[in-house]
Amino acid sequence: MTLSRIDETFSVSGQIHETDIQAIKDAGFRAIICNRPDGEGVDQPTFNEIDKAAKKAGIETSYLPIVSGKVSDEDAAAFDKILNELPGPVLAYCRTGTRSTTLWSLSQAIHRSLPDILMATKAAGYDMAGVVRRITNGGKTPTEKGDFNFEIVIAGAGAGGIATAASLKARKPDLEIAIVDPADIHYYQPGWTMVGGGIFRAEQTSRTMGSLIPNGVRWIKAAVAAFEPENNAVILDGCRVVKYKRLIVCPGIKLDWNKVDGLVDTLGQNGVTSNYRYDLAPYTWELVEAMQQGRAIFTQPPMPIKCAGAPQKAMYLSGDAWHRRSVLKNIDIQFNNAGGVLFGVKDYVPALMKYVEKYNAKLNFSHNLVAVDGPAKKAWFDVSKPDTPIERIEMEFDMMHVCPPQTAPDFIRVSPLQMPLVGLTLIRPHCVTKAMTMSGHWVML
Numbered sequence: 001m002t003l004s005r006i007d008e009t010f011s012v013s014g015q016i017h018e019t020d021i022q023a024i025k026d027a028g029f030r031a032i033i034c035n036r037p038d039g040e041g042v043d044q045p046t047f048n049e050i051d052k053a054a055k056k057a058g059i060e061t062s063y064l065p066i067v068s069g070k071v072s073d074e075d076a077a078a079f080d081k082i083l084n085e086l087p088g089p090v091l092a093y094c095r096t097g098t099r100s101t102t103l104w105s106l107s108q109a110i111h112r113s114l115p116d117i118l119m120a121t122k123a124a125g126y127d128m129a130g131v132v133r134r135i136t137n138g139g140k141t142p143t144e145k146g147d148f149n150f151e152i153v154i155a156g157a158g159a160g161g162i163a164t165a166a167s168l169k170a171r172k173p174d175l176e177i178a179i180v181d182p183a184d185i186h187y188y189q190p191g192w193t194m195v196g197g198g199i200f201r202a203e204q205t206s207r208t209m210g211s212l213i214p215n216g217v218r219w220i221k222a223a224v225a226a227f228e229p230e231n232n233a234v235i236l237d238g239c240r241v242v243k244y245k246r247l248i249v250c251p252g253i254k255l256d257w258n259k260v261d262g263l264v265d266t267l268g269q270n271g272v273t274s275n276y277r278y279d280l281a282p283y284t285w286e287l288v289e290a291m292q293q294g295r296a297i298f299t300q301p302p303m304p305i306k307c308a309g310a311p312q313k314a315m316y317l318s319g320d321a322w323h324r325r326s327v328l329k330n331i332d333i334q335f336n337n338a339g340g341v342l343f344g345v346k347d348y349v350p351a352l353m354k355y356v357e358k359y360n361a362k363l364n365f366s367h368n369l370v371a372v373d374g375p376a377k378k379a380w381f382d383v384s385k386p387d388t389p390i391e392r393i394e395m396e397f398d399m400m401h402v403c404p405p406q407t408a409p410d411f412i413r414v415s416p417l418q419m420p421l422v423g424l425t426l427i428r429p430h431c432v433t434k435a436m437t438m439s440g441h442w443v444m445l
C-alpha cells in the first residue's frame with residue numbers, strides 16, 4: 001500500500017487490504033472512503049471486509065463506488081458531502097487512486113483555484129488534465145460547445161500582448177486576433193521607476209485596457225484558466241473554450257512577495273517599499289524625499305526578474321535626489337544583490353559603476369533577502385559564496401527598496417505549456433523573455 005498525500009486532510013491510495021488498517025491508523029487517518037466497486041478484481045477484498053477491520057480499529061468508513069472512467073457530477077457532489085461529514089484526515093482509495101483523486105479534484109472546484117488543485121494532485125503523482133474543463137466549470141460537466149474561434153489568440157494584454165497584437169495587425173490587417181485578459185487597467189510598469197524617483201505621478205502609468213486594445217482586435221475579458229494544446233484550445237474561467245490556429249502566451253510574471261518572511265506585513269510602512277507595485281511606488285518617493293541620513297538598502301532577488309535594471313534604477317534615482325539635496329554624504333547606500341554581478345550584460349557595467357561610485361553605494365553580491373522585521377527596521381540576508389556554507393546576516397535599515405522574488409504564474413506552472421523549451425530568446429532592451437515550447441507555442445514572460 002502506498003499512500004499519496006494530497007493535502008494535510010486528504011490522501012489517496014490504490015487498493016488496500018485488511019492487513020493495512022493498522023498502518024493507516026498509525027499514520028493518523030480517522031476515516032476511509034472506498035471508491036472501488038466490489039468485485040472489480042479477483043484479489044480484491046470487499047468493502048464489508050475493509051469496513052469491519054476499520055471499525056474494529058476505530059476508523060470511520062464510507063462506500064462511494066465509481067465505475068472506472070465514469071465519475072459523474074453527482075458522484076463529485078456526493079464525495080464533497082462525505083468529505084465534509086467524515087472526521088479527517090481521510091484516506092480514499094480505488095484500484096490506483098485515480099478515481100479518488102478525480103472525485104476530490106471535482107469536489108474542490110468550488111473551494112480552491114485550478115492551479116492549487118492541479119499542483120496538489122500532480123505532487124501526489126496524479127495528472128488531472130482530463131478533468132480541467134470540469135474543474136474550471138465548478139466541478140460540473142460543461143454543456144456549452146466552444147464559442148470562439150480565431151486565427152491568433154493572445155493570452156495576456158500587458159506590454160507583450162498589446163505590442164504583439166498591434167504589430168501583427170499592422171503587418172496583416174485581415175488577421176482575426178483575440179486578446180484574452182480579465183484586467184480593466186493596463187499598467188506601464190517601467191513608469192513605476194519614475195514614480196519612485198518623483199518624476200511621474202502614479203496615475204500617468206495607467207490606462208483603461210479598452211483604450212489600448214488595437215482596432216480590429218477582439219478583447220475577451222476573461223482569465224485563461226488552462227491550455228489544451230492538443231486541441232488548439234484555451235479554457236477560460238467559467239469553462240468557455242477559445243480555439244486558435246496560433247497561440248501567443250504573455251501573462252507576465254508572478255511577484256512572489258510571500259517568499260520573504262515578514263515582507264507582506266510591512267510593505268508600504270516602516271520604511272519598506274517597492275517600485276514593483278503601482279500603489280507602493282509613490283511611497284518610495286515619499287521615503288526618499290524625507291530621508292536626511294541613515295542607511296538605505298536596495299535589494300535584488302535571484303533571477304529571473306522582470307527588468308534586471310529596475311532594482312538599480314531605484315537606487316540611482318534615490319542617490320541623485322539625495323545628491324541634489326546635499327544629504328548624500330549622510331546616507332549609507334547598500335545594494336544587496338542575490339546575483340554575483342552588477343548587470344548580466346558586461347558591456348553595461350562600466351557605465352553603471354560610474355554611478356555606483358558617484359553615490360558611494362556599497363555593492364554586496366550573493367546577498368539574498370530572506371526576512372524582514374519592519375517595526376524593528378531589520379532585514380536578514382542569506383549570503384552564499386562558492387565553497388562556503390550559506391551564512392545568514394542581519395542588517396539594520398532606515399529605508400529598504402525591495403525587488404520581490406519572481407516566478408512563473410501558477411496557471412502556467414501547472415499547464416502543458418511548461419518546459420521543456422526548444423528555443424529561448426532574450427529580446428533586449430524590452431526585458432521580454434520569449435520561449436518556444438515543444439508544442440510550438442510562444443510564451444513571453
Ligand SMILES: Cc1cc2nc3c(=O)[nH]c(=O)nc-3n(C[C@H](O)[C@H](O)[C@H](O)COP(=O)(O)OP(=O)(O)OC[C@H]3O[C@@H](n4cnc5c(N)ncnc54)[C@H](O)[C@@H]3O)c2cc1C
Nearest residue numbers: 156157158159160181183189190223224251252307310430
Ligand atoms: C518597476 C519596473 C520597472 C521596469 N522597467 C523597465 C524598463 O525600464 N524597460 C523595460 O523594457 N522593461 C521594464 N520593466 C519590465 C516590463 O514592464 C515588463 O517586462 C513587461 O511589462 C512585461 O510585459 P508582459 O506583457 O509580459 O507582462 P505584463 O505587462 O505584466 O502583463 C501581463 C498581462 O497578463 C494578464 N494576465 C495574467 N494572468 C492572466 C490569465 N490567466 N489570463 C489572461 N490574462 C492574464 C494580466 O492581467 C496582464 O494584463 C519594468 C518593470 C517594473 C515592475
